[in-house]
Amino acid sequence: MDILVGIVEAFVNFVYPPTCMTCWRDLRRGEFFICTKCWDSFERVSRTETIIQAIERKFLIDETVDKIDAVFLFEQDPRVRAAVHLLKYGGAERIADKFGLFIAKKIVDDTKLSMCDILAPVPLHPARKRERGYNQSELIAERLSNELQVRHEPDLLRRVRHTQSQTMFDAEGRKRNIAGAFSIADRFLGEVKGKKILLVDDVITTGSTIKECAGVLRVNGASEVYGAAAAVTI
Numbered sequence: 001m002d003i004l005v006g007i008v009e010a011f012v013n014f015v016y017p018p019t020c021m022t023c024w025r026d027l028r029r030g031e032f033f034i035c036t037k038c039w040d041s042f043e044r045v046s047r048t049e050t051i052i053q054a055i056e057r058k059f060l061i062d063e064t065v066d067k068i069d070a071v072f073l074f075e076q077d078p079r080v081r082a083a084v085h086l087l088k089y090g091g092a093e094r095i096a097d098k099f100g101l102f103i104a105k106k107i108v109d110d111t112k113l114s115m116c117d118i119l120a121p122v123p124l125h126p127a128r129k130r131e132r133g134y135n136q137s138e139l140i141a142e143r144l145s146n147e148l149q150v151r152h153e154p155d156l157l158r159r160v161r162h163t164q165s166q167t168m169f170d171a172e173g174r175k176r177n178i179a180g181a182f183s184i185a186d187r188f189l190g191e192v193k194g195k196k197i198l199l200v201d202d203v204i205t206t207g208s209t210i211k212e213c214a215g216v217l218r219v220n221g222a223s224e225v226y227g228a229a230a231a232v233t234i
Ligand SMILES: [Zn+2]
Pocket: 020, 021, 022, 023, 024, 025, 034, 035, 036, 037, 038, 039
């Protein structure tokens, strides 16, 4: 079956060479959906800019998250939004792989984020995961875990309550909508005590989701909780 799929793909690629979804140039071998040039030119969060300070002020204000980082700017670059959209709704698992790699490159020299004990993705509700076929944050965390050689526990957190899409709410509404949505899976109870945990998400918007997850980990004894995402809204 795989051979057949390969033959069909080769034929389709011959007739319609795949092009970059953001600049429409032909993709090279090993490039998928987005060309290397575009990936490298996406708007980024830089440590030297005040952007990162703004993000940190916004997220660390109540001290549930000890440190946070993200690679791309979600609002400022429509191409970043297109990549995230593709990741969520286009079944593009290769985008998750790329995001995981970019996060790894960015945080590899950060002694806090890269030296954590456990990586845990922000979970989807099981019904949502079945519908989509995958949890995009889990795919990102998988690649990140391989790069950093840190233990990945995709089932550490569970989404116990089905919440409405966060996009419908303002900051205060998002906080209310997500409150009490997460818990630690029974088999991990007691396992997070004294551990440094890095939460992984695709996009951080108001931070209410990651803060809610961090709160659950803290109540269960995590010593430090960090956050890392492919993109951030500031
Ligand atoms: Zn391109």
